[in-house]
Amino acid sequence: MDSLILLFAAMLRISTPILFASLGETLVERAGVLNLGIEGTLLLSAFSGFVAAQFTGSLWLGLVAAVLTGIALSLLMGLLTVTFGLSQHVCGLGITLLASGVALFAFRLIYGGASTPPALETSFVTLDILPGTAFAPLFSQHWLTYISLLCVPLVHWLLYRTAFGLRLRAVGEQPEAADTAGINVYKMRYLALILGGAFMGLAGAFLSLAQLGAFSHGIINGRGWVAIAIVIFGNWLPYRVLAGALLFGGVQALQLRLQAEGVPLPYELLLALPYILTIVAIAFVGRNASYPAALLKPYRRE
Amino acid sequence: MPVLEMRGITKRFGALVANDQITFDIEAGEVHALLGENGAGKSTLMKILYGLYQPDEGEIHVQGQRVSLKSPADAIAQGIGFVSQHFALIPTFTVTENVILGHEKQPILQHAAMRRQVVETAEKLRFNIDPDAIVGHLSVGQQQRVEILKALYRGCRVLILDEPTAVLTPQDTEKLFSILVELQRQGLSVVIITHKLNEVFTISQRVTVLRLGKVVGREQTANTSQTELSQMMVGRQTIPVTRNTDHHSQNEIKLNVQNLTMADRSGAPRLRGLSLNVRAQEIVGVAGVAGNGQSELVSILTGMAQPQSGSAQVSGNVMPFGNPGALSQLKVARIPEDRLKGVIGDLSVADNLMLEQVGQFTRAGHLNRKQIREYAERLIRDFHIKAAPDDPARTLSGGNIQKIILARSLAQNPEVVIAAQPTRGLDIGATEYVHQKLLEQKQRGAAVLLISEDLDEILVLSDRVLVIFEGMIVGEFAANDADIDVLGALMTGASSEKVKTHA
Numbered sequence: 001m002d003s004l005i006l007l008f009a010a011m012l013r014i015s016t017p018i019l020f021a022s023l024g025e026t027l028v029e030r031a032g033v034l035n036l037g038i039e040g041t042l043l044l045s046a047f048s049g050f051v052a053a054q055f056t057g058s059l060w061l062g063l064v065a066a067v068l069t070g071i072a073l074s075l076l077m078g079l080l081t082v083t084f085g086l087s088q089h090v091c092g093l094g095i096t097l098l099a100s101g102v103a104l105f106a107f108r109l110i111y112g113g114a115s116t117p118p119a120l121e122t123s124f125v126t127l128d129i130l131p132g133t134a135f136a137p138l139f140s141q142h143w144l145t146y147i148s149l150l151c152v153p154l155v156h157w158l159l160y161r162t163a164f165g166l167r168l169r170a171v172g173e174q175p176e177a178a179d180t181a182g183i184n185v186y187k188m189r190y191l192a193l194i195l196g197g198a199f200m201g202l203a204g205a206f207l208s209l210a211q212l213g214a215f216s217h218g219i220i221n222g223r224g225w226v227a228i229a230i231v232i233f234g235n236w237l238p239y240r241v242l243a244g245a246l247l248f249g250g251v252q253a254l255q256l257r258l259q260a261e262g263v264p265l266p267y268e269l270l271l272a273l274p275y276i277l278t279i280v281a282i283a284f285v286g287r288n289a290s291y292p293a294a295l296l297k298p299y300r301r302e
Numbered sequence: 303m304p305v306l307e308m309r310g311i312t313k314r315f316g317a318l319v320a321n322d323q324i325t326f327d328i329e330a331g332e333v334h335a336l337l338g339e340n341g342a343g344k345s346t347l348m349k350i351l352y353g354l355y356q357p358d359e360g361e362i363h364v365q366g367q368r369v370s371l372k373s374p375a376d377a378i379a380q381g382i383g384f385v386s387q388h389f390a391l392i393p394t395f396t397v398t399e400n401v402i403l404g405h406e407k408q409p410i411l412q413h414a415a416m417r418r419q420v421v422e423t424a425e426k427l428r429f430n431i432d433p434d435a436i437v438g439h440l441s442v443g444q445q446q447r448v449e450i451l452k453a454l455y456r457g458c459r460v461l462i463l464d465e466p467t468a469v470l471t472p473q474d475t476e477k478l479f480s481i482l483v484e485l486q487r488q489g490l491s492v493v494i495i496t497h498k499l500n501e502v503f504t505i506s507q508r509v510t511v512l513r514l515g516k517v518v519g520r521e522q523t524a525n526t527s528q529t530e531l532s533q534m535m536v537g538r539q540t541i542p543v544t545r546n547t548d549h550h551s552q553n554e555i556k557l558n559v560q561n562l563t564m565a566d567r568s569g570a571p572r573l574r575g576l577s578l579n580v581r582a583q584e585i586v587g588v589a590g591v592a593g594n595g596q597s598e599l600v601s602i603l604t605g606m607a608q609p610q611s612g613s614a615q616v617s618g619n620v621m622p623f624g625n626p627g628a629l630s631q632l633k634v635a636r637i638p639e640d641r642l643k644g645v646i647g648d649l650s651v652a653d654n655l656m657l658e659q660v661g662q663f664t665r666a667g668h669l670n671r672k673q674i675r676e677y678a679e680r681l682i683r684d685f686h687i688k689a690a691p692d693d694p695a696r697t698l699s700g701g702n703i704q705k706i707i708l709a710r711s712l713a714q715n716p717e718v719v720i721a722a723q724p725t726r727g728l729d730i731g732a733t734e735y736v737h738q739k740l741l742e743q744k745q746r747g748a749a750v751l752l753i754s755e756d757l758d759e760i761l762v763l764s765d766r767v768l769v770i771f772e773g774m775i776v777g778e779f780a781a782n783d784a785d786i787d788v789l790g791a792l793m794t795g796a797s798s799e800k801v802k803t804h805a
Contacts, residue, residue: 161413163406166395170403173392180390181404181452182375288568293394 002137007253009137013211015249016145017042017203021227022234022241023148023155024199028074030159030236031192032172032294036092037077038200039224040099043217045069045204047103050120050215051110053208059124063205070201073099074193082189085298096224104217123213142210144202149242151199156238168192172292175299185299203227222275229278233285236292244281251277303366305330305491306351306382306460311360313346320346321357322515328460333482333492335502335523337535338512340729344495347512348462352384353377383453383461387468389445393438397448400437401455423454427484429477442592443474450481461485462493467501469755471591472790479505497535497730498758499528511535536730553581554617556749557634557718562612564598564773572598573609574773580718580749585740587764587781588753591793595773596753597639600722603751604636605629617717630658632718635711635748637704639722644707647696651687652678654695655710685709686735701732708739719743719750725759737763757789771795 021042028035035041045066053062073095080091111118127146129139159165170178171188179185203223208215226248234241255270263270304327313321321343328334338344349355351362353371362369364380371377377384391400398413398420417433424431429447437448446466453461463482467475482492482505494505502509502523509526511519511534519526519534557580564573573595580586590596601607603614605626614621616632629636638644645654655678656663663674678691687705689698695706704724712719721740725733740763744750754760760767767784769777769792777792779785 161411163409163411166399166403166406166411170392170395173394174390177390177392178403180374182373182378183404290394 005138010253011250012141012145014252015245016148017206018223018227018248019148019245020199020203022230022245023151024196025227025231026236026241027192028196029295030172030292031168031189032292033189034088034296035077037073037095040096041070041073041200042204042224043220044099044103045201046208046219047215049205050208053120059209062209066205067198067201070197071194074197078190078193082186088296117214117216119214124210144206144210152238152242172294175294226278229282232289233281235289248274304328307363309361311357313357319515324517328491330491331486331489333486333506335506335509336493336495337502337509342512343515344512378456381457381459383458385449385463387464389449391437391445395437396434397431398433400448401452405456423451427481442469460491464495471793472786499531513537553583555579556582556617558615560613562609564609572773576774578768578775580751582747582749583744585744585750585752585764586766587760588768588770589757589760590770592755594770600639600753603720633716635716635719637707637721637724641704641707645695645703648694650692651689651695652691654706655681658710681709681713701728716748719748722753769793
């Protein structure tokens with residue numbers, strides 16, 4: 001029982017950055033932009049947040065720096081794909097390469113060849129909601145984890161209960177029709193990118209400022225790509241995206257536990273397990289995926 | 303005072319004058335028909351009125367005030383609504399969401415109130431609509447009603463409809479007209495763009511005729527006649543197509559299709575045991591609402607798709623599926639649904655004309671350019687194609703591209719002709735030409751299968767009419783005694799027994 005609760009606690013912790021990232025990506029893709037810059041955006045956000053926190057001594061300024069980094073890179077994505085109408089695939093991958101390069105270059109400049117990853121003196125603390133009960137470990141999470149869970153109904157509400165969400169979805173489905181209805185397609189896509197970028201910034205910040213309190217260049221480790229897959233798995237629906245993020249986090253937590261308990265399986269196989277599961281899940285669910293109809297299509301008036 | 307007035311509107315696209323000093327006005331509570339051939343400038347004029355194009359010269363006055371319409375938003379603010387041929391709807395949204403999109407009034411959506419408003423507006427126009435239905439699941443006629451609701455929700459006083467009946471069933475057309483009458487009764491004005499003369503007389507009080515960008519006539523509808531209007535529109539007398547009504551039932555069956563079944567990628571059945579045959583010297587028309595399996599039938603018979611089961615014979619020989627080359631051997635001429643996919647835009651007219659017979663013009667792997675050119679020149683002459691052999695096909699008009707396709711396939715004296723939507727988007731002249739060519743093929747002895755969404759075209763050309771519904775043939779008529787109401791009912795899924803007892 002206790003070990004099960006610990007497993008679930010680990011699942012929530014591991015899911016947090018994935019959840020932030022995939023909610024952000026969901027918003028952007030719902031507006032018709034596939035942001036493949038996500039992997040690099042996560043890395044540079046985690047790094048800028050870490051550096052800002054270390055130099056100012058304020059975790060909050062670090063958080064702000066990470067979010068602003070996410071927004072800045074998304075605006076660059078917007079300039080290239082929304083304003084200039086370039087290929088979203090090419091620009092997204094370009095931004096990932098650029099952001100990763102900048103992060104690693106700056107890391108070298110600032111920290112040189114440090115043999116152990118630099119760490120913060122303090123990182124974001126955990127919040128105990130139910131201390132003293134059997135479930136205490138499950139609800140002893142970073143406050144960002146609680147926020148990420150609250151963001152799920154929030155994003156759902158935004159998409160389905162507000163005029164903003166209606167317009168955002170319209171722009172991702174049929175931009176010509178949205179334009180005729182008097183909606184500024186470009187503005188909506190930029191707003192979606194900004195919101196999505198902020199979420200990606202939070203994902204990066206969670207890793208470097210809360211979960212690890214440190215930075216290393218392997219910190220993101222493909223989480224951006226996983227988020228892209230989870231958005232497809234979740235069929236662009238916030239609650240199903242949550243399910244996807246928890247599934248990934250759960251399998252990750254399980255494989256860590258199996259490793260710790262010395263299960264007689266090669267550890268490489270266990271490490272690969274969450275990724276294999278992601279591929280399998282996508283293969284089954286992705287076949288019926290209902291992509292936003294205008295995804296990948298730059299909008300131009302006739 | 304007219305509700306709306308356009309004075310001296312001129313619009314140029316490069317050297318082409320699409321609108322030349324056009325005046326146009328709309329009175330309150332009138333239905334005004336704007337009549338003309340494709341390319342006469344009707345759509346351009348209305349796009350100017352909706353703020354999609356800016357006029358080079360001229361003024362627009364709404365309620366006596368001069369206005370400048372820089373965008374659809376300006377036009378909407380002036381009470382102008384526009385329902386284009388291509389609906390500006392979002393298929394994955396509900397009816398309500400589509401209606402309010404862009405004019406939500408509050409940042410947080412009040413779904414209950416919005417739904418009620420949609421239903422009430424519809425009831426005022428005496429039709430029902432489910433406010434929660436997903437628009438992509440609605441019929442074309444229902445989608446058009448959603449567009450009308452959208453315009454009214456935005457407070458429109460003048461509603462412009464661009465060729466609204468082009469893709470409607472007779473029943474939907476009737477329903478549309480009753481809605482227009484209701485709108486008119488409530489004091490709204492309607493402009494209906496059309497090239498169908500009978501519609502002008504059914505629905506409008508006034509008619510303005512455009513030809514080559516100029517107004518050539520404006521009449522009270524009651525004071526004019528079909529002949530007068532068609533002469534104004536075309537600039538000459540039109541020759542109605544005449545089909546001979548020989549008896550064909552004894553002729554040899556040239557195309558025999560049995561029990562075709564086909565499912566789409568999601569597994570939904572598109573063809574469900576479809577059978578039909580076409581005899582020599584016969585045109586068989588397949589009528590139906592778009593999306594009932596016509597495209598799939600055409601894909602199979604033109605060699606572009608394979609059915610799950612079923613068979614077909616051409617003059618007694620088995621037709622192999624998914625093999626367009628073999629179809630050329632069997633002398634099956636194909637006029638595809640999308641003519642732009644029937645030619646290769648970057649290749650010359652000459653190359654496109656010989657595309658199905660490359661072998662004949664090749665020796666030891668080399669193209670015989672001289673022979674190709676002579677062949678092309680002959681076809682260009684015979685089929686009145688307005689182009690030189692070396693022009694890239696993409697530079698041609700729709701009518702001339704269709705002529706290339708006709709020339710390429712008909713020059714081989716086919717046994718069977720599969721003609722899918724052969725006149726969609728063509729002007730009257732080109733349409734007449736295509737009809738003439740199909741009748742010639744029939745006369746020559748070919749079996750012609752005509753698949754068209756234009757019911758008038760089917761009734762004019764066919765000897766026999768088949769009705770397709772949900773992937774099956776649900777009715778068959780000799781063209782002479784096809785009752786349009788019965789046809790329409792079958793096209794929308796009424797079972798044939800039911801229709802017969804009502805008829």
